[in-house]
Amino acid sequence: MAITHREFDYIKGLIKQEAAIVIDTGKEYLVESRLMPLAQKHGLASVKDLVDNLSKRDNQQLVTQVVEAMTTNETSFFRDFYPFEALKKKVIPDLIANRSAAKELVIWCAATSSGQEPYSLAMLIKENFPQLATWRLRIICSDISEEMLERTRSGVYNQLEVNRGLPVSLLMKYFKQDGTRWIVKDDLRRMLEVRLVNLAAPWPHLPQVDLIMMRNVLIYFDQVTKVSILKHAYDQLKVNGVLLLGSTETTINMNLSYQVQQYEKLSYYSKL
Amino acid sequence: MRALVIDDSRAARMAVSRILKSIGFDVVEAENGEQALDILNKDETITVAMVDWNMPIMNGYEFVKLVRRSDKFREVMLVMVTTENEMSQVVKALSAGANEYVMKPFTDEVILEKLEMLGLRL
Structure with missing residues (x-):
């Protein structure tokens, strides 16, 4: 199930607040692909459930994991040569x-x-x-x-x-x-x-x-x-x-x- | 620049050829080491050979050894592209004279980066 504007905006706001990183509109697919595995790891069925959990603001570890999942970048040895x-x-x-x-x-x-x-x-x-x-x-x-x-x-x-x-x-x-x-x-x-x-x-x-x-x-x-x-x-x-x-x-x-x-x-x- | 892609699997040859062509290489293909050696002997414009290990008639390791025995081919770069992923096999290929080694499966970037390392990006 694709994520809604509300869920995307929540994650976007959270990442901006926690890491000062801007996720541009149009990157909904990125949010979904990065966060779905994390949701599943926590026994949640969707990114919506993950956002609902985050909204309670009582699980800093989960916030950290979301920031980590969203900020992991592609890399390689001797990148760009x-x-x-x-x-x-x-x-x-x-x-x-x-x-x-x-x-x-x-x-x-x-x-x-x-x-x-x-x-x-x-x-x-x-x-x-x-x-x-x-x-x-x-x-x-x-x-x-x-x-x-x-x-x-x-x-x-x-x-x-x-x-x-x-x-x-x-x-x-x-x-x-x-x-x-x-x-x-x-x-x-x-x-x-x-x-x-x-x-x-x-x-x-x-x-x-x-x-x-x-x-x-x-x-x-x-x-x-x-x-x-x-x-x-x-x-x-x-x-x-x-x-x-x-x-x-x-x-x-x-x-x-x-x-x-x-x-x-x-x-x-x-x-x- | 001209490249020789050697693999008994047509699909594997096509996968490597497509990447090489995408950056402007002319590509010739061979199904085994013996055929490849024949092509290499006739075509002096080949600058790099992408070599599978396990092939019938003459395998990639034998091909590399034979090519490196001839001074005529000393400028030709040899890149093994293979499912053989044991360190001992890699060392064996390098000792025989391979310049680089790609372990299957690979992405386009892997091949492109290896060519860049060898100074072969067009």
Whole structure:
């Protein structure tokens, strides 16, 4: 049974309030497909029943689960390919040159989803920058969803997920097989620090960082929230630090202090 | 660019060919390794072969080994596309000279991303 306008508007309002994420009209199918499995998990027959339960406002855990279900995004290893080429050839070498005295590099993947991005970054570093083995390297990965963070911690991926974007040589080197599941080896998993962060709410204490990966997450926020997040991100960066956004996202026309840089197809943003 | 799709299943050949054609490849097809080797010997414009493992007459693993024995084909990229999903099999294919490996089932994106990794997106 298709969801009604009332149910859609309720979910839309809830997600806006809890996560500052805007679900556009026309995405009713998305609400239904994401929430029906959750409704069934709770023994409910429909999304309508789920909305009725939510309306009672006495089950914060259910609210959290709805937010998580609605904000889980598609991801893959080395997503879009060229940003990782730019990281390898330009962004990380520049950061290494700038930080060679302190020998410290702090990276923050701010919308880590199920972990493919930070693991891609960890593999890229191990493969291309062996000198960082003697540095203090931190890869902090955060997400709004506890479920996604647990997936990141576990490092377990199915066959289709490891098919997506991951060179097979890296699959052989950094994963072990368990039937049709592939599990990230411990030395790579140990490189990640996992934190729960809602980008639209006040951020918990985080260190000053050299590189922020905030790709394909701003698209879900309204303009006011986007600007606020980008300002916070600027404050979080060290001088000469770099922000990477998704290909359709930008800081341009937001009256922010970032310096736009270009490397081949990639635009990225520096704090000078 | 020209691609060779090798699979004894017509449906599987069509699935891979459709994806390759969608990004501008010319595609030729073969039903087994022996036929594929014959085509490869006659057609020097082929840049990539998508190779199933289990086929009659000559399987994909034998095909990869034979192709890699010849210096003439050193520029040809070889991508295994197979239901063989054991790590030991993947290692075997890579040792024989396969450049990439796709485990069936796959989506369009899987094939497109593998081609991009190999620098083969048009």
